[in-house]
Amino acid sequence: MADYNEESNRLTIKIVYYGPALSGKTTNIMRLHDLIAPQLKGEIMTLETQNDRTLFFDLLPLAFTASTGLLIKFKLFTVPGQVAHDGTRKAVLSRADGVVFVADSQRSQSVNNGESFDNLAENVHRVGLDLDRLPLVVQFNKRDQTNILSEAEISQRWSAASWPIVFASALHGDGVVDTFSQLLAQVHRNLDTEFQLVSKHGIEQRSFVESACATIG
């Protein structure tokens, strides 16, 4: 649920990066932080264990001000992917306005991807969201690895699903911005229904996405 604060004239949007352990969720927002330059970009807050695994979440704040003066603020969270942290994962997911599901393209990870996606579907339901209405992009990460599922195989496996699929190599920055912008296009559609972004604030979908994903240079 995006949070509109009339007093501070601010709309806060929550994006959650979900997926199995070690699929590259943290890498996604790290690279995103390096690649995009919206009006305002915060430091990444990480809460990790000593061996480089997310324990609670990572948080990247981004923002831009619309022509009407409305501050659009994005909070990008990653969830802990390890199976054991389901309680935390569920809490981080709650109130999400959009989800990026980061899957691992390696053949050996197919089962983990499936289990994690089932876990996402279950938790979406548990936190009171509707998977059919929730903006969602499925990113197949680690395309730079060997022994990965081919794009044809993945497309065939996910042919019944209605969500866009993006192929990425987060480590090299490939597909990271594309994933984010594809998600924002969907998020805009939902928020426009709720907050009249276009009619009230003059924020069209294209400018919404471009303002948030403005690349450096």
Place this chain on the structure above:
Amino acid sequence: MELTPRQFDRELTLKELLAGLPAGKLQQILEAMFGCGFRLTTAGGQVVAGSAEPGTATTHSPIRYELESIGNLETASADPEKIKAAVLLIELLLHSAARYYMASALHIEAIDADYEALQKKHAALVISETRYRELAASLELRVQQQVAVIETAQRQLYQTEKMVSVGQLAAGVAHEINNPVGFIKSNLNTAKKYVQQFAQLAVLVNSSPDSAIAKGWRQADLDFVIQDFSDLLGESIAGTERVARIVADLKDFSNIDHTEIQVVNINDNIRSVCNMATHELSKTADLLFDLGELPKQKCHPGRINQALLNVLLNAAQAMPERGQIKIRSEYRDGLTSVQISDNGHGMAESTLARVFDPFFTTREVGKGTGLGLTVARDIVTAHDGDILIQSEPGKGTTVTIHLPVGWQCLIRE
């Protein structure tokens, strides 16, 4: 202690972020840095650290957290480097406070959700346990019902078998007795005619009283003999008739093995049963009949007889001294009622409550099966009727049986 979950990802205020920091130490550090007074205010102008009063020649530097200005640092210091360093320091502290705050809030939120899930699970368990208990209870009830059905069937079977064997025996005996009784009766009637022929001789003999034959006649007291002989034969004939009637009743009664439904007048059943049991009944009581007009009705006559007999025998056995058994019958509103009242010793309420229980008996061991009324009730119930008992200790007992005249047997035998 109850934890109210606060959304870990909500916008935090300067006040909340500073809450976790030792305010005194921050003040100490900043005062040492500036060498003069300062104050930290929220975006709303509320002082959260430093001196309460605004100093002179104050510079305002925004404190930013998560891309937004959430407060101001006001100081009299004119050293921009120091001010910049102070702002950086404060932001660093806020960032670190935020990390801690968010982590703990997230932890609480997760724990709380888990706890809620546990509570829901618990509630669901309680519900399912309740359902299981109800199920178990209803199962118990159903088992009891089944047991009752089986017991009833067993009792009826026991009773039927008993009745069938008694009936067969009675029918056999009746048949065997019928023949001899028949020819005895016929022979006695013939003998009576012979005696009457002898009696005609008396006139002839007595017409010459001095004759030897007349003397011998008087010596042998043949006048008396002939008279008494005739009486004896008459009594014997009456005796054979009684035997024949008993045999006929016995045959009637032993129709038990005919479980088929017949159309009868219940009064006939009452009479047949009373004749049948007259010996048992008349030992202890006088029977008084008040039988009303009854329509014919469908029933299992053998079983109805059994029910009536059981009630009558109870009445006869309830007499401390010779008493009375009144049998009334009447028809009203589609119901035939048979009322059997005795003036015997009656029953206490505790006994009355149990009279229909199978194998409950007030008699000595071996004297009663405790099935009489149970079977009677089963039979009446099977005819869609009911059986009521009123009793008062010392006054007697009244058993009323209602039988619907329009009864249709729906159970195939």
